[in-house]
Amino acid sequence: MSSIGQNILMALALTLNQFASSNVQSVQRNKPKTPPTTATTSASSDIQRRGLLLSAAVAAAVDSRTELLKRYLKKSEENKEKNDKERLESFYKRNYKDYFEFVEGSLKNKDELSEAEKGIIEWLKRNK
Known part of the structure; x- marks a missing residue:
């Protein structure tokens, strides 16, 4: 147990x-005991x-x-792996979406994009 x-x-x-x-109940000593x-x-x-x-x-x-x-x-x-991935994605959506959207504005007129910038644009497409 x-x-x-x-x-x-x-x-x-x-x-x-x-x-x-x-x-x-208290029993007085002067009286003889009686059977219950x-x-x-x-x-x-x-x-x-x-x-x-x-x-x-x-x-x-x-x-x-x-x-x-x-x-x-x-x-x-x-379900640990799946839950961890969902938790991480939720964290990114809450904390980085505004920043990535801000960065996206400066990337629209750019001709050559780095891998990180391409990743940001792809992430924004998936999470809109």
Whole structure:
């Protein structure tokens, strides 16, 4: 089980222990002990059952989240190259489009273009 699941179960156990200890009534020493009634036994077993069901539900939720995260990580690793390329293109579009358009104005009347200038014009054609 993952450490997150363990932490959640520990917090749940602590909460249940605090709840159970707050329901304990003090016993006076002068009175003889009486056997527990069925109502008390039933109530404590009901709390135990609820705690068990709740902890099982929490464990299932943690496991399903873990599986979901594993699927997302696998999918992002498979698409890493594509996502990196899209991120880089988006960066260029946001940060260089204005500059490239400015440079394009000075290149229109030029006869010979360098490789970089040709690249700028091609990039602008692709991204208009």
